[in-house]
Amino acid sequence: MNWRRIMLSVMLVITILITLAVLFADRIIPKLVFRPEALDDGYEYNFSGPHSSFYLYPDADIKTEVIRFTVDNPKGAILYFHGNTGNLQRWGIIAEKLTAYRYDVYVLDYRGYGKSTGIPTEDGLLCDAEKLIEYLQQNHEYNKLIYFGRSLGSGVAAWLTERYCPDGLILETPYYSLENLITSYYPLYSVESDQRISFPTWQYLNYSNTEILMLHGTEDKVIPIDHAIKLYETIRNKHHVKFVIIPTGTHDNLPEFPEYTKALKDFLI
Secondary structure (H helix, E strand, O other): OOHHHHHHHHHHHHHHHHHHHHHHHHHOHHHHHOEEOEOOOOOOOOOOOOEEEEEEEEEOOEEEEEEEEOOOOOOOEEEEEOOOEEOHHHHHHHHHHHHHHOOEEEEEOOOOOEOOOOOOOHHHHHHHHHHHHHHHHHHOOOOOEEEEEEOHHHHHHHHHHHHOOOOEEEEEOOOOOHHHHHHHHOHHHHOOOOOOOOOOHHHHHOOOOOOEEEEEEOOOOOOOHHHHHHHHHHOOOHHHEEEEEEOOOOOOOHHHOHHHHHHHHHHOO
16 A cells, blocks of 8 residues: 555645635635625615714725714714624614614614625724724714624624723624634634634723623524623623623524613613
């Protein structure tokens, strides 16, 4: 038996598998993580309350759309960073409900989503979020500023918290890190990749002194609750964190539970 030839064949197979794993990570996983739906520039939103929209320009060739929902005499403003699918047509309806707590609400469509241009990437989403906070600092003054991150957006909101400390941070269905979540579904994602998606939420919040509300359901099949628990255990200053676990809650139905509504009301008082 020619052991040298067998070893060469095995090494070739391993090399091919690693190459395929990297190609999959580079080309397929970003399409699974970022799932935008485009909207025509002329599309008109049909929200129930007072609102307006405007564009920001985080990069020279990128524009991102923001919708602002307003209330009379707001307590402050909520910056809402949405999940990985859809666009403002869906997320605006969800974000608008937060005006019930007497806050103005700003919700951003990341690059590539809705009417926003460009291709979504990790660095791109963070750049888009930073442009929004810069806009607020330059154009509006609020007594209170809250960041709200939903699913994918929880990593964006956490990153922004580390750099521009808000009065509070709400994380709905958050993850420890997006890389860790992806690896739990696709173990070969640990292979090095130039297009790695990380969003290390734990790192952004490790030493945070910001008041944080975490909300997660026990039956979440998209981001299993173990990932949120791992994030919570990593945060050193736990006396600043309230972690609300909702029995039987899934990834998309938490607002249907009274525990969710009460937690938001108490946090946003």
